[in-house]
Amino acid sequence: MALIEYRKLTKLYKNVPALNGIDLDIPAGRIVGLLGPNGSGKTTLIKLTVGLLTPTAGTVMIDGFAPGPQTKAITAYLPERSYMSEWMTVSAFVSYFADFYSDFDKNKAYEMLSRLGIDPKRTLKTLSKGTKEKVQLVLVMSRAAKVYFLDEPIAGVDPAARDYILNTIIRNYSENASVVISTHLISDIENVLDDAVFLRNGQVILADSADNIREKSGKSVDMLFREVFRC
């Protein structure tokens, strides 16, 4: 049984479809690349899954449930923007996550923060944009969630930071969990992907394992992506 099921999922923004009748299954224990150019519907799909948007039509089921408190308890979400209150300290955020998520590992979070040299006593407003992103990543990856949704986690960061982020993701998710990574920087993540989903104009145009894609097309996922989405 798929961990996440999308059936005829449609989302309209002022009658313009951002997603158009998506049917897709994401199995457990896989790293899935949600790939597509800007405006293809990647973020909308993730936001519908984590409950930040309401579908116009169709359904999303996570572990058998529609988005709600039960699914949010097993879903870790890293948005493409900072969602943390500027007045709170890093340690207050660690406590916040520990308060609400039973799968959150406080020690793991402090360990990761210490490895990054981030002082937990500092308030968010005193941190640089990059450091805030790292704190957010640490908080999300310190959970033992069933599914992680990472929206553009490596966009807008330098190559060294990209490596750190990807290594953090790979090292910290549990093997039974699924990781859905949305990005258009495919070459950076291709070697960690189990599956790839290509989105264009709110529709799935390809969903297969990375190995199958390479075998069938004779190209890397990155090369195929460049070919399919050539302007």
Place this chain on the structure above:
Amino acid sequence: MLGKLMKYDMKYMARILPWLYVGGLAFSALMTAFILVIKDATLLFLGIYASYFMFIIAVEAISVCSSVFMMVRIYKNMFSDEGYLTFTLPVKNGDVLNSKIFTGAIWTFISGTVAVVMIAMPIAAASYKLPKMSADGMGFGLLIESIIKQFSVGLAGNEAKLIIFILLVIALIAVSAFFAPAFYSFCCAVTHKVKRARAFASVGIFIGVSYGIGLLMSIITVIVEIFGEYVSDTTGVNTITPTALIYDTSELSAYFGSRLNIMTVELLIVGTVMLTITVVSWIVANRIVNKKLNLL
């Protein structure tokens, strides 16, 4: 989970408001000390009048600051980027809203209580001090004694009406505490899909509709007053001779009874309107965050 949400909402509000309360109460204590210590009657009254305006400003500042803080918390934590975290917590979306409304009501109540204490301290000091100063020829002690006597005479026989009136005032205070957070949540929820100037739109609707409600309340109050006075006039209740103010128990009692009736009707109408808006706002905001949430 509602308790945990409220813990963090309370923490946010506790960053500034207690300091405002301390400042306000310290100002009130200074005023009280001034009234108790000063011996010259003219200087005392000058001081009271000068401080009166500062007092109004201090009470308004507490009221406005607590409202603004509450509005900022509701908007930022639910409908700005912070909403991406708030609405992915494993809690019901309705609980997120309820936490904001309950916390807002608690802080509104605390602010109201502080404002009452701020006003009560110097009034109590003045009530204690002024009769003692009648010997200086100002005559204010006699005035206060006269007012107290008129109230005790006028309210005799109207105890039941007074109790109902006080209960209604308490109920109205409770409704008022919930009104602002519920109605502002409604404004934010309704405007949360607007792409630009979302905060401006929600505050604009809140202020606009609040003033509209205020205007409506004023009109209703004036109509009830006019109608009440007309009824009192035709039944002869309002025909009080000047001497009756002090000496005639039955006339004064009838007059106070009539005033209490009018004010009770006004309170009932105002309370019903506010309660209706509060409940409808709460229901609509709840429905939007539960069924129609779209954080863009």
